Amino acid sequence: MPGKIILGSIIPLNWMNIVNRVALITGISGQDGFYLTEFLSNKGYDVHGVVLLGQEANCHPQATIHHGDLSDGSNLGAILHSVQPHEVYNLGAQSHVRFSFDIPISTANVTGLGAIRMLESVREHQQQTGREVRFYQASSSEMFGRAEKSPQNEHTPFRPRSPYACAKAFAFWQTVNYREAYNLFACNGILFNHESPKRGEAFVTRKITRAATRIKLGLQERLQLGNLDAKRDWGFAGDYVEAMWLMLQHDQPDDFVIATGETHSVREFLHEVFSYLDLDWEEYVDIDPNLFRPSEIEVLCGDSSKASQSLGWKAGVSFSELARMMTDHDRQLAETEKRMLDAAQSTG
Numbered sequence: 001m002p003g004k005i006i007l008g009s010i011i012p013l014n015w016m017n018i019v020n021r022v023a024l025i026t027g028i029s030g031q032d033g034f035y036l037t038e039f040l041s042n043k044g045y046d047v048h049g050v051v052l053l054g055q056e057a058n059c060h061p062q063a064t065i066h067h068g069d070l071s072d073g074s075n076l077g078a079i080l081h082s083v084q085p086h087e088v089y090n091l092g093a094q095s096h097v098r099f100s101f102d103i104p105i106s107t108a109n110v111t112g113l114g115a116i117r118m119l120e121s122v123r124e125h126q127q128q129t130g131r132e133v134r135f136y137q138a139s140s141s142e143m144f145g146r147a148e149k150s151p152q153n154e155h156t157p158f159r160p161r162s163p164y165a166c167a168k169a170f171a172f173w174q175t176v177n178y179r180e181a182y183n184l185f186a187c188n189g190i191l192f193n194h195e196s197p198k199r200g201e202a203f204v205t206r207k208i209t210r211a212a213t214r215i216k217l218g219l220q221e222r223l224q225l226g227n228l229d230a231k232r233d234w235g236f237a238g239d240y241v242e243a244m245w246l247m248l249q250h251d252q253p254d255d256f257v258i259a260t261g262e263t264h265s266v267r268e269f270l271h272e273v274f275s276y277l278d279l280d281w282e283e284y285v286d287i288d289p290n291l292f293r294p295s296e297i298e299v300l301c302g303d304s305s306k307a308s309q310s311l312g313w314k315a316g317v318s319f320s321e322l323a324r325m326m327t328d329h330d331r332q333l334a335e336t337e338k339r340m341l342d343a344a345q346s347t348g
């Protein structure tokens with residue numbers, strides 16, 4: 001590999017290019033924020049994040065924290081001026097689809113208007129300083145909603161089915177518009193569901209792996225779920241953050257679908273996890289009608305061939321590997337919980 005010699009060692013040129021680069025991430029205390037911080041730090045980036053007060057403990061230790069709120073926006077410009085980032089990743093959102101039906105207005109404010117607040121701050125910063133700032137918007141496969149065509153790609157029309165998806169569609173088009181109107185290097189990653197041991201416990205995969213492992217150790221008896229027939233294209237978050245970065249290294253700003261190309265039902269995920277633990281899920285699961293959504297997306301499946309051809313990106317972790325990775329992690333959590341409970345009982 002070509003490189004420059006510094007103090008007797010060869011530094012690859014691609015590594016030289018990204019040393020001293022600075023990234024600013026909103027939503028850094030979430031699942032993707034954690035993996036993206038790890039990924040960028042390993043590449044030599046100085047990583048900063050916008051964090052709501054009280055969420056500092058959930059952030060990756062490599063990140064420098066700045067308190068801010070996407071629903072307010074008064075200090076977002078000031079954060080940009082002090083951090084001087086080369087890349088901004090807008091991951092902050094009220095990201096729970098079911099919950100967005102309960103709080104549609106604040107979802108629109110954070111998830112939709114939050115994106116335009118960031119875009120405006122970036123545009124102003126770029127105009128005032130003359131420095132290019134590349135912008136990534138965390139768009140979602142939820143925007144496809146009741147899609148007429150499967151698998152979905154960059155040409156599939158949006159048919160959103162939740163307040164969350166409507167807010168994401170607004171943010172998507174604002175990002176496209178800032179690219180076209182102001183020549184901003186702004187990209188949408190249209191990511192399909194991606195999971196990990198860092199996934200929030202209110203999302204179905206993590207809810208299942210937490211409950212199944214606790215059931216296995218006698219810490220929980222039952223698991224309440226909603227629609228088991230829904231199908232999603234589930235990948236691993238660690239793979240997906242690389243795609244975000246690749247989009248911002250591309251020669252042109254563009255929009256990309258990121259997915260595995262496989263779809264599985266919630267029922268299949270249940271089977272994968274419970275059978276890995278030598279349990280029969282049907283003995284433990286109750287259906288709770290309150291967990292169904294006023295409008296549901298029955299099936300999502302993505303075609304990421306554009307990302308594969310233009311960015312060289314491909315999902316690495318299979319459905320089964322993902323389910324097992326999350327189950328192994330949560331089994332350790334359950335074992336720790338059990339040890340603490342046993343110790344408390346034996347001393348008390």
Ligand code: NAP
Nearest residue numbers: 027029030031032069070091092093095138140191193194
């Ligand atoms: P997540 O775990 O829910 O993280 C969202 C982050 O946004 C959290 O750090 C949250 O802070 C922060 N946030 C919420 N309200 C905020 C506000 N008012 N101001 C600033 N930050 C705020 O979501 P994720 O799974 O990492 O996903 C990252 C992004 O990708 C989100 O925009 C999501 O909508 C989108 N997306 C996710 C998927 C997926 O399958 N994971 C797929 C497509 C798109 P708290 O920690 O305080 O809650």
Ligand code: G4F
Nearest residue numbers: 095097140141142192193202203204205225226227230291
């Ligand atoms: O895990 P979920 O809540 O994820 P959902 O709604 O697909 O949204 C996630 O992925 C989107 C990308 O497509 C992101 F944009 C979004 O931010 C989020 O990360 O639900 C998956 C499926 C749904 O069909 C739901 O109805 O699981 C079904 N489900 C069945 N029982 C349940 C439950 N979902 C949850 N959260 N809880 C249940 O008890």
